[in-house]
Amino acid sequence: MHPSSATGQAGTGEPVLELRDIRKAFGRVEALRGVSLTLRAGEVHAVMGDNGAGKSTLLKVAAGVVKPDGGEVRAQGAAVEFASPLDARRIGIETVYQDLALADHRSCVANVYIGREVRRSGLLGHLGVLDRAAMTDRTSQAFGQLAVPVSDVERPVRMLSGGQRQGVAIARAAIWAKTIVLLDEPTAALGVRQRAAVDELIKNLRSRHYGVLLISHDVPQVLEISDRVTVLRLGRNAGTRDTSDVDATWVVTAMVGGHS
Amino acid sequence: MLMEQAAPRRLAAAFRSAPATGVFWILVVLVALIAAFALILPADTFVTTFNAQTVAGDASTLLVLAAGATVVIISGGLDLSIGSVMTFSAVAAALTMKSVSDGSSDHEFTAALVGVGVGVGSGAAWGAINGWLIAYARLPPFVVTLGSLGAALGAARLLSGGSNVSGTPASIQEEVGLATVFGVPLPFVVAAILVLACGFLLSRTRWGEHNYLIGSNEEAARRGGIAISRHLFMLYVLSGALAGCAGLIEVARFAVASVSTGHTTELIAALAAVVIGGASLTGGIGLMGASVVGVFIPVVLANGLLIGGVERFWQDVVVGIILVAAVGFDQWRRAREVSES
Numbered sequence A: 001m002h003p004s005s006a007t008g009q010a011g012t013g014e015p016v017l018e019l020r021d022i023r024k025a026f027g028r029v030e031a032l033r034g035v036s037l038t039l040r041a042g043e044v045h046a047v048m049g050d051n052g053a054g055k056s057t058l059l060k061v062a063a064g065v066v067k068p069d070g071g072e073v074r075a076q077g078a079a080v081e082f083a084s085p086l087d088a089r090r091i092g093i094e095t096v097y098q099d100l101a102l103a104d105h106r107s108c109v110a111n112v113y114i115g116r117e118v119r120r121s122g123l124l125g126h127l128g129v130l131d132r133a134a135m136t137d138r139t140s141q142a143f144g145q146l147a148v149p150v151s152d153v154e155r156p157v158r159m160l161s162g163g164q165r166q167g168v169a170i171a172r173a174a175i176w177a178k179t180i181v182l183l184d185e186p187t188a189a190l191g192v193r194q195r196a197a198v199d200e201l202i203k204n205l206r207s208r209h210y211g212v213l214l215i216s217h218d219v220p221q222v223l224e225i226s227d228r229v230t231v232l233r234l235g236r237n238a239g240t241r242d243t244s245d246v247d248a249t250w251v252v253t254a255m256v257g258g259h260s
Numbered sequence B: 001m002l003m004e005q006a007a008p009r010r011l012a013a014a015f016r017s018a019p020a021t022g023v024f025w026i027l028v029v030l031v032a033l034i035a036a037f038a039l040i041l042p043a044d045t046f047v048t049t050f051n052a053q054t055v056a057g058d059a060s061t062l063l064v065l066a067a068g069a070t071v072v073i074i075s076g077g078l079d080l081s082i083g084s085v086m087t088f089s090a091v092a093a094a095l096t097m098k099s100v101s102d103g104s105s106d107h108e109f110t111a112a113l114v115g116v117g118v119g120v121g122s123g124a125a126w127g128a129i130n131g132w133l134i135a136y137a138r139l140p141p142f143v144v145t146l147g148s149l150g151a152a153l154g155a156a157r158l159l160s161g162g163s164n165v166s167g168t169p170a171s172i173q174e175e176v177g178l179a180t181v182f183g184v185p186l187p188f189v190v191a192a193i194l195v196l197a198c199g200f201l202l203s204r205t206r207w208g209e210h211n212y213l214i215g216s217n218e219e220a221a222r223r224g225g226i227a228i229s230r231h232l233f234m235l236y237v238l239s240g241a242l243a244g245c246a247g248l249i250e251v252a253r254f255a256v257a258s259v260s261t262g263h264t265t266e267l268i269a270a271l272a273a274v275v276i277g278g279a280s281l282t283g284g285i286g287l288m289g290a291s292v293v294g295v296f297i298p299v300v301l302a303n304g305l306l307i308g309g310v311e312r313f314w315q316d317v318v319v320g321i322i323l324v325a326a327v328g329f330d331q332w333r334r335a336r337e338v339s340e341s
């Protein structure tokens, strides 16, 4: 029944990202007060918690957007320090932000290749001329493999539905990620059917052996697609469990502080 | 059944989508304008080779200004200083040519070369000031270029002592400004080359793609790793250099650098052409080809009204009306496009 029991890999892959005792304060607001979390290859690790619990801040630390005040980030066994999101991306960490970060007027292809455009070979390439055909082909191919529900990759993103836009953002992360995909509430704004399509994409990432960190508010979704779940409460880790060992009551109780 | 219907439906969709592209309707307006003038104006006035050459010549400076404005507006920016910078570059180039040639015809070629360098270089320098303030000091483009609009015009008048600069080598006007290549005015050929180069940059290169991306969503571009500040700096340098080229074309055509108006009419016409061409002032949308069509609307209007003996100022009124109508129509069209999809 449970997806992870089908593959038998719940939390058994090698650790690809370790957050150790991460602390972060914004002025007097202590967003993170010493959070530790390990993300393994081939797992969907859900992070849940009430509004303001520190979920997005934790993700931004892992993405190189926010610099922690204390603690350690380790990727593939080595301590890393990210000066910018580019540093995180360089070692294979891609992020789907809550606002998606899509350029609405440009095509799916342009959004997938943003900042990583492919130039032609030879003299034209040196002049900065783009190889649009190659980028379009590779995007179509990737969308097909990842089952992104977009048929025409040359359509401007603003013409797409919410679920399709989400699909483009996730596919972009999947295409460039080498080891880790971080997702911040990817289905918060979606309807039931669109949510199902995004859930399929996330499962697809797991089967490709990525480590997936999934921030979500949606208890049924987390119970359905995650392998492990960590609950944050007031900037602290209120517990990490195998998803197969918990139910909705445990999650909700942990979120509001019932377990001690 | 479904398969049989698909082909005609696709064909119908293609027919419907031709008028849905913004350029199509501006082209319709332009053709209608030309047809109306051709019908109304006396024979052998509007539809003549000579008049076509006049229109092409008149369009040349505006094309160059509009090419720069297209790129700037697509990035979500604005350069209000192009008319003033054009004035400054024209004055600087004219004064340089005069002093290098020193009244003799021996040094005219050198004078022309140095003058071109000074014209383009001074335009690029103003652009660099704009670019630094916008890209690195993060000041709003409207404020920065409104400031340099005044500063460049003031500087041009200081440089020229407040009067127009004439007395550039005569051969420059004869052999460049009034010359034709297979019947096409040379200034127009130069403008066309610059426009084609800018169009290529915009639609075919990585720099051009970054320009669209920054205009569409600057934060997404930043997270994508695009060096925004460096891009914007180069963008305003380009805009300034093109304004410098426009100033040079003016000197070549009229053998005089005028400081009287600061080319505000050209500034307004160039921005109007770009917006009529469907570019969005909020960035991310625009096409070089559409701006080119947009340029010919004010130029043809001015030409037709002049031949018809109508007050020149009607041009500004009519261009204003077309501008507002074009933007209104475009908004309506886009709203419908989104709701249909």
Ligand SMILES: Nc1ncnc2c1ncn2[C@@H]1O[C@H](COP(=O)(O)OP(=O)(O)O)[C@@H](O)[C@H]1O
Binding pocket: A026, A029, A030, A031, A049, A050, A051, A052, A053, A054, A055, A056, A057, A058
């Ligand atoms: N850039 C910031 N500046 C100031 N406070 C912030 C900033 N980002 C987050 N916070 C604060 O940190 C706390 C945790 O925020 P966040 O990580 O976004 O929570 P969550 O995603 O779990 O809702 C909140 O109190 C929030 O107001």
Ligand SMILES: [Mg+2]
Binding pocket: A055, A056
């Ligand atoms: Mg959040």
